[in-house]
Amino acid sequence: MAYFPAYTDEEIITFLKAQAPHAAIATDKTTLAQHQSGQYGLGAGDSALLAYVEVADVADIQGVLKTARQFHLPVIPQTTATSTVSGSDALGHGIILSTRRMNKIIDVSREDQVAVVQPGVVNQDLDAAARKVGMFYAPDPGSKAMSAIGGNVATNAGGMSTVKYGATWDAVLGLKVVLADGRELTLGHRTLKQAFGYNLTQLFVGSEGTLGIITEITVKLMPIPFGQPITGVAYFPDMKTLGTAVTEVRAAGVYPAMLEALDSATLQALDQYEGTNYAQNNGAMLILRLDTGDQAILQKLKAILAQFGAQNLQVTSVPDEQAKLLKLRQDMLPAVFANGNHVMEDMAVPLSKMAQMMAYISEIAKKLDVQIYTAGHAGDGNVHPTLVWPKAQKEVPDKVVRALRLMFREALRLGGTISGEHAVGLLKNQWNNEELGPDVDQLQHQIKSLLDPMHLLNPGRKID
């Protein structure tokens, strides 16, 4: 807060309420404390938060932004607050602007193969609505059951099916956004091909609320593939062997819809948590899925896996058994998280470098004596190491920070990125220069200043 503020908080709140008449505006300490930090980040929210606002419509958003401009307040856009990088935690004497109540599915069109939604629609709800007309919404982040499309777009969320269907950026055809100055722009189209304007739609995808407030999203839907899906699991002596098998599976043209790798530490955690004995298979587990399985493709897949070192391969087309295998990947997180406080990381490297990246992570774990459990979207080189430390210790231990730093550097050295699908938020924004170089970093700041000259929108995140 400024030393000698021109306005009292009460004056600001009165102004805000008049400007955003349909919004639910909370300013009491209990509610503010509840919303100060998201549950999945590092609890970095600022206790100076002024208001938590759930807007009902575009006019409310424009009112919040007018208030922010009037009183020079940071605005923190948010949908379901499930950021893993503290991307929507409270910041300064600011306003959290949540669009979670704007959760209408405006249109689901089988004919156009698109859906139009408000930002607060939960990913799973959109997918369910699409499935009612024989379509599905492809991007499937781990947070699918709780995170909203607005946040998915803001972070360019990926998921398990990215290997076949792409991440959020591949699904978004158009957006409506409210700029910091209050104007609402319509970007992109409801068409599958577009070659008219600059691609401003994608400038906002992954921009983490720093360039504007997303108010409406037009996405591609995919037809549910014809045929019998199959899901399987296989074990490999080590991650390197698994990596080679994944390369061969991908190159074979069978277009798997999922290729997930779990390392042996993760298998042990799973066994401990669930009373299973996956770790006795040793090495690394691959969970795979074909969503268009015919017999010829399945035979081809089995032959490749056998040739490249897969052990104990099980494949099933029985829905219940498939669900059980898929659940393994979901259960992994609570199993790992049960071991203590944790940070789940997210790096992506070129496909051929995934095994090397995973080997490096294991090496760092031993060298620095840090507990690390690594799972990966093996089909797209996206690695998620979870670093765990004792529950008693609130602060992130130095050796964990050291381990993170070394991993990030290795990912960049291998031609990768330190964020594959979780974005940057508060936790990685000091790495801009490292990952992008000073010229691109500067250009990002120029674009930010162009769209948000007062730097009101999620300042200190993504690029600062």
Place this chain on the structure above:
Amino acid sequence: MAYFPAYTDEEIITFLKAQAPHAAIATDKTTLAQHQSGQYGLGAGDSALLAYVEVADVADIQGVLKTARQFHLPVIPQTTATSTVSGSDALGHGIILSTRRMNKIIDVSREDQVAVVQPGVVNQDLDAAARKVGMFYAPDPGSKAMSAIGGNVATNAGGMSTVKYGATWDAVLGLKVVLADGRELTLGHRTLKQAFGYNLTQLFVGSEGTLGIITEITVKLMPIPFGQPITGVAYFPDMKTLGTAVTEVRAAGVYPAMLEALDSATLQALDQYEGTNYAQNNGAMLILRLDTGDQAILQKLKAILAQFGAQNLQVTSVPDEQAKLLKLRQDMLPAVFANGNHVMEDMAVPLSKMAQMMAYISEIAKKLDVQIYTAGHAGDGNVHPTLVWPKAQKEVPDKVVRALRLMFREALRLGGTISGEHAVGLLKNQWNNEELGPDVDQLQHQIKSLLDPMHLLNPGRKID
């Protein structure tokens, strides 16, 4: 040219030659006249062209831009000059900067499923290099055999396989670009997932040389699908029936790799040109392709087509017969072009609106007495009417201009875009306000001014 120029052309050329020492620099009238206008636009190139420069490397590009800054000269980026919208014709007392000699395929990686190329690599050559390692490069514009990846990226080129694999924007993972100020930026990554910086890569995809010069492109490769491809042809009483069948085929989850529609006027032109008798089947022709055909999928496809009004369906898995059917689509253009001077247009509408758009085009043809032949990438709502007028008449007839204007308005009214895959160039840049609205139009200009403050790069194209 300015009334009293500060420098003679000779002085400028001497400076240019010193700055771009590896470039082939032509300033003679014959060569300049040759490069004044591309072959596929409306011959709108400016005869005041100062130099035609084929650069050899990034240093040459930087030298050309330094010269342009020094003498305030327009720079027209170009690869193979096959723009259909006069996007790279000569402009003012400017320099055409061609990167066609920068045509190295730097890397084709089966393991990473990416390729890295220079901008001058012809689309077909990249695809051929990828096929050598069991991959392919998906975007397949009609100009595939002659257009280069640099231009494909600059225009966000689509093609027939977009219906399954997406357009150029879906393939591009990273770019190197030289800005107007001479700095080379590296954007994006060699990774399939990316969620770190703002998506500046896609800001340059489709920017038509107005924001920077593309010097290197990293693209996704797709594995050649396992299985037996099949190609087929079917006839429908009219475009509306065809459109409904296409909707059903798409929604069935069989993922066709091509769904091309030809109208009856086009079939008549084909018959005249090739001595065939396609038009006797009346109505509209659909050419379709599955590149992962198994028998179950094929049966499903046949059942849908029969149910929704297809007549005389022929499907083949014999390679020669497939090639023959595919050639139909290619032969369509010379058959249509043989009828006179022409302009081939490009609009995309929501899938469900394609039949309506095509019906509107036929109606306009009758009403204004304009010869129009319409083909469409029916699977993605992308319509290409070709408007033809007598060879003797050099100027575009008024009624053709009126017809174009009406079509564009109808495409926009239907929620579409007036450019699906051919970009904007010189021929559509007066439609920015109409298609995008004044706020987005203004933002485009702000971004242009940010990246190219002297407006040297392809001025008057895309957004001006």
